[in-house]
């Protein structure tokens with residue numbers, strides 16, 4: 001089939017090399033290799049030297065605040081200065097990061113400038129997030145079809161991540177809510193049950209992968225708003241404070257209150273030397289506690305709070321389902337306790353569990369917790385409590401992608417008959433050999449406490465074999481204890497190795513196996529992935 005163009009002209013705009021690498025790999029495609037000249041920085045591309053026989057291929061990132069990379073700035077200026085570009089045919093692949101407010105800002109601007117001057121896009125512009133590899137594969141396949149004259153295929157290729165964020169969240173209806181914990185004999189289930197939540201994200205254009213996080217913008221509880229309004233003596237507060245952060249109160253707000261009230265205890269608490277006491281006080285406290293403790297009605301007004309309080313902050317949850325799906329799963333723990341005669345609920349968890357309206361959400365990429373690129377690399381997944389969420393997400397993503405790795409899961413919780421989250425699913429994965437081993441550590445099942453570090457020691461030989469064959473280790477759970485416990489337990493496995501003498505079939509240097517350096521060495525190799533909260 002004849003090509004649609006005589007020349008494929010490839011230009012890139014790149015600051016840290018991603019777009020440049022894609023541009024060079026594109027040039028090697030055998031289909032157009034002979035019709036492609038040198039790959040250019042966009043700044044070095046001259047529009048006047050291109051004609052109707054050419055197809056211009058642009059691969060570029062955005063930087064700064066949606067601006068061009070330095071090696072593409074002049075190209076944008078040149079396009080903007082051109083009178084007309086009729087007859088110029090182009091395709092444009094934009095790399096960006098939805099974490100930035102101006103997602104793919106430069107490539108969107110460039111696309112608009114080219115179109116305004118009459119240039120013709122043969123494939124709609126691509127807006128790719130940090131995980132651009134899949135989009136690039138699809139786009140290159142589409143470009144090959146276009147190159148061979150199948151213009152319709154190109155016109156239909158829509159590869160665009162919609163950038164949702166705090167100011168532009170997606171309203172996701174709740175599809176399912178299910179309690180994952182079973183009733184416990186001591187009646188603790190109402191306090192600490194874990195729940196599965198499924199959100200409907202059809203039509204959102206939202207892109208994520210297992211390991212990524214979902215940010216939830218919850219509404220403040222009516223009871224809390226009413227109580228604050230009552231304290232202020234201003235009913236307007238119920239509506240006005242709806243989108244303000246009432247739980248995570250910054251020290252700046254406390255300083256403002258101290259400035260207004262002159263409260264001696266608060267001023268004392270704000271001293272640098274009292275920072276630990278202040279942190280302890282703030283833990284679990286909301287703005288109503290602070291007002292009740294350090295101010296009297298009449299000293300603080302609604303306008304003050306509106307000025308001082310930040311907008312409500314999103315709460316992040318690990319996604320427990322694979323990407324490229326119509327729905328998105330979470331595994332959350334209900335937080336409910338009584339403090340100073342008031343019922344306290346976790347703001348976003350309560351909202352997720354009770355809201356009758358769609359939940360405002362957006363995704364954020366978490367590349368450090370994605371599956372390793374090496375599809376052969378074994379995995380050791382270690383999670384406690386709802387820390388299982390991203391791990392079940394990784395397992396499900398492997399299933400969805402048909403990846404067969406050696407995987408071992410170590411799961412820690414309190415009681416097997418109450419807290420064995422995803423028990424059936426995990427046992428089914430084990431039965432199907434998708435999970436090579438399922439190790440549990442239920443701390444309250446026996447007479448003495450048994451935690452994941454004890455399970456790691458007990459199953460040391462099996463885990464060591466996985467580490468020696470290049471396993472990546474994923475750890476998710478408690479920030480205060482888990483890393484130390486897991487690192488210590490894995491290091492300890494190699495103390496016994498050293499005492500037994502070196503093994504010869506290992507991917508680690510013998511020097512890396514000394515207890516103190518094993519963990520940092522695995523970290524340096526990019527084999528430790530942690531999500532601690």
Ligand SMILES: Cc1cc2nc3c(=O)[nH]c(=O)nc-3n(C[C@H](O)[C@H](O)[C@H](O)COP(=O)(O)O)c2cc1C
Nearest residue numbers: 014015016017018019061062066096097100103104
């Ligand atoms: C300092 C900095 C600023 C960035 N600004 C933006 C931005 O405004 N919009 C966007 O979509 N991506 C932004 N990004 C993300 C990059 O576009 C993205 O990482 C891309 O893959 C980099 O490609 P490159 O290596 O070819 O430059 C930024 C990245 C960094 C490090």
